[in-house]
Structure formats: C-alpha cells, structure tokens
Amino acid sequence: MKIINRSVWKDTYDTLHHLAQMMGKVKLAATPVQPEWANVPLEVYPSGFRTGLLYKNGINFEILLDFYKSEVSIFDNRGNSKFFVLKDRTSVSGIYGEFLELLNFLGLDITINTIPQEMNMKTRFEDNINEIIYDHESAKNAFEMILYAYHELNIFISPFRSKKVMPRFYWGTFDLGTTIFSGIPAPYDSSDIIARIGFDEQMIEFGYAFDDTIDGFPYLYILIYPVKTSEYENAKPEGSGYFSKEKSEFFLPLKPVFEMGNPSEEIQKFLESSFRIICHNEKWPNLDWHTKEIK
Structure with a gap:
C-alpha cells in the first residue's frame, strides 16, 4: 500500500467514481429513503464495494465491484449472475453499456439519472465517449x-x-x-x-x-x-x-x-x-x- 498523489491515477479514479455512481444510483432507486440518506452509501467488503441487498420488480439482487479481479457483477436470489471486466482504454459510456446489460440480464426495469452527482463532470454516462486509462x-x-x-x-x-x-x-x-x-x-x-x-x-x-x-x-x-x-x-x-x-x-x-x-x-x-x-x-x-x- 502506497500513499500516492491522485494526479498519478486520475483516469482510474474518474473511472471508479463514475462506476460507483452507477451502483449508487441503482441503490437509490431500489431502496426506501432514510434520514441523512442512510440508505444510499455503498458497503465495503474485503474485495471492494457492494450495494447490499436490493429489491425491485419482485427480485432480490446485489451489485458488487471487485477491485482485485477488476470485475463488476450482479446476483439475484434465483441463482442468476453475470459480470463484466473493467479494461484499459475504455470509456464511461462503454462501462455504462455493460452495466445496463447486467440490469437487463436480471430483467430489472430501473431508471436512473445518468448525470453525475456532486462531480465537476456533468456529461451523461451514455454520452461520455472519451477514452480513459484504467490501471488495475x-x-x-x-x-x-x-x-x-x-x-x-x-x-x-x-x-x-x-x-x-x-x-x-x-x-x-x-x-x-x-x-x-x-x-x-x-x-x-x-x-x-x-x-x-x-x-x-x-x-x-x-x-x-x-x-x-x-x-x-x-x-x-x-x-x-x-x-x-x-x-x-x-x-x-x-x-x-x-x-x-x-x-x-x-x-x-x-x-x-x-x-x-x-x-x-x-x-x-x-x-x-x-x-x-x-x-x-x-x-x-x-x-x-x-x-x-x-x-
């Protein structure tokens, strides 16, 4: 573990920030509102972030980001699962497309606001086509x-x-x-x-x-x-x-x-x-x- 300046890994930081927003926005849409937005944060587990148990359209599911495998995965209570791997030389729009495939795979009809929140970047996920570096x-x-x-x-x-x-x-x-x-x-x-x-x-x-x-x-x-x-x-x-x-x-x-x-x-x-x-x-x-x- 090293303490490194964010400028050294800025593209990777931005990639992860956008991805965390996608996960968080799904959690926002699939949980009842709590005071101080206590229902919204992501949970930390040994390999990354997880949404915790979510429920939508009669389906219990969870989304995980694994930093060690560079994988984003989704699971439900019916035994279904799907994942994609984060790659170098990708784009936010490309990641969002693969993220939507996970939701569609489980038949989850979830609409989210695709404009990033609390970020300087305001380009919608689907419109952000700039190539970015992802360093594992x-x-x-x-x-x-x-x-x-x-x-x-x-x-x-x-x-x-x-x-x-x-x-x-x-x-x-x-x-x-x-x-x-x-x-x-x-x-x-x-x-x-x-x-x-x-x-x-x-x-x-x-x-x-x-x-x-x-x-x-x-x-x-x-x-x-x-x-x-x-x-x-x-x-x-x-x-x-x-x-x-x-x-x-x-x-x-x-x-x-x-x-x-x-x-x-x-x-x-x-x-x-x-x-x-x-x-x-x-x-x-x-x-x-x-x-x-x-x-």
Missing part, C-alpha cells in the same frame, strides 16, 4: 487505502452510544464516512433535496477522501453540522491535524502520518481530540452518555 494496480492500491481508513474509523466510532451511521462509502463525493448524531434537530433550510435530507440533525462526520484539497494526497476530514467557523479559528487537535477556516473542517494529511512510526496512534489522537473540541464548542448534550464505556 492503482485501483487496488486505492482500495487498500480505503480498507485501512475503514478500520481506523471503525475503531474510533464503534464505542459511541449515540445514533450513528457506521463507515460506508459515499458514491457522490467518492469518500468514506461515518457519522454520529447528538439527537438535536437542525433542519437545513434549502430547496436542494440532497442537502435538505442529508442535513437535518446536529452531527459530526468523520471521513477519508482522495480529492485535491491536501496537495492531491489522501486525508482524513471531520465535518461539523451546523458549524460556527469563527469558534474554531484557534482550534488545534493533537498531532499534525488542523482546522481549515476556508473549508470549515478539520483535516489530517495522511502522507506525513504514514512517514511516522505509528500512523494508527496519530490518526486516533486526531479523531478523539477533534471530537472533544467540537463537542465543547457545539455544546453536545449528554456527552458522558455518548462516550460511556461499554462493559
């Missing part, structure tokens, strides 16, 4: 970073007694996140349905991302909702993490962390100390109960 080793390395981050976030979040969403992969922003809630309503006044459903209660999201915010390298982030940025201008978590006034989030760049002797210890210090700072500033109720030791 880069994809595998990226997934191993996701696995590492998953376990660190899982270690941190598991003991909390409050309502929470365990680590899941958010296909819109292509990041891994886990969220805890204080129980205090905080409706988001917006006509944007994504934001309105996603933000309706006081919460803290802890996550891992690949984007270009920190010199193009992966990082951990902590998002606070609602947040009063001015109260965090002098906030300093333990270790090498920091609060960004520009982004209104806490960040921990992972490249320097992995050059230290014990990256896990540094990550847990960042998560725990930032959580304490946030709870103090946001006046979370019943903090002792949220963090009461499990016995």
Whole structure:
C-alpha cells in the first residue's frame, strides 16, 4: 500500500467514481429513503464495494465491484449472475453499456439519472465517449487505502452510544464516512433535496477522501453540522491535524502520518481530540452518555 498523489491515477479514479455512481444510483432507486440518506452509501467488503441487498420488480439482487479481479457483477436470489471486466482504454459510456446489460440480464426495469452527482463532470454516462486509462494496480492500491481508513474509523466510532451511521462509502463525493448524531434537530433550510435530507440533525462526520484539497494526497476530514467557523479559528487537535477556516473542517494529511512510526496512534489522537473540541464548542448534550464505556 502506497500513499500516492491522485494526479498519478486520475483516469482510474474518474473511472471508479463514475462506476460507483452507477451502483449508487441503482441503490437509490431500489431502496426506501432514510434520514441523512442512510440508505444510499455503498458497503465495503474485503474485495471492494457492494450495494447490499436490493429489491425491485419482485427480485432480490446485489451489485458488487471487485477491485482485485477488476470485475463488476450482479446476483439475484434465483441463482442468476453475470459480470463484466473493467479494461484499459475504455470509456464511461462503454462501462455504462455493460452495466445496463447486467440490469437487463436480471430483467430489472430501473431508471436512473445518468448525470453525475456532486462531480465537476456533468456529461451523461451514455454520452461520455472519451477514452480513459484504467490501471488495475492503482485501483487496488486505492482500495487498500480505503480498507485501512475503514478500520481506523471503525475503531474510533464503534464505542459511541449515540445514533450513528457506521463507515460506508459515499458514491457522490467518492469518500468514506461515518457519522454520529447528538439527537438535536437542525433542519437545513434549502430547496436542494440532497442537502435538505442529508442535513437535518446536529452531527459530526468523520471521513477519508482522495480529492485535491491536501496537495492531491489522501486525508482524513471531520465535518461539523451546523458549524460556527469563527469558534474554531484557534482550534488545534493533537498531532499534525488542523482546522481549515476556508473549508470549515478539520483535516489530517495522511502522507506525513504514514512517514511516522505509528500512523494508527496519530490518526486516533486526531479523531478523539477533534471530537472533544467540537463537542465543547457545539455544546453536545449528554456527552458522558455518548462516550460511556461499554462493559
């Protein structure tokens, strides 16, 4: 596993982001809506991402992306299965065509919005014919970073007694996140349905991302909702993490962390100390109960 700049594997990243969106949009269409879009994220399993159990047209099915085999597959409860292999020198439209074949194979009549969400790219899947590079080793390395981050976030979040969403992969922003809630309503006044459903209660999201915010390298982030940025201008978590006034989030760049002797210890210090700072500033109720030791 290597910490590499996203620019080195940008085409592969874009390929995977589009594919994750296809899987996620099917999951969105085949599950009842839950608060904070808890029904939508993809699940992480040892070889990749999975939608989890879906149901449509009387069919129970699941879609999987295997990073090690470079395969996308679909299964149903009748014993039917089909897959295709991700190849180099392909296109988003080509992948989408093969993805539709999987759905059609099971007789699934599912309509999705083919415009990418939460991406700078707005070309519909079927119209994006530009040739892209898919590098198997880069994809595998990226997934191993996701696995590492998953376990660190899982270690941190598991003991909390409050309502929470365990680590899941958010296909819109292509990041891994886990969220805890204080129980205090905080409706988001917006006509944007994504934001309105996603933000309706006081919460803290802890996550891992690949984007270009920190010199193009992966990082951990902590998002606070609602947040009063001015109260965090002098906030300093333990270790090498920091609060960004520009982004209104806490960040921990992972490249320097992995050059230290014990990256896990540094990550847990960042998560725990930032959580304490946030709870103090946001006046979370019943903090002792949220963090009461499990016995």
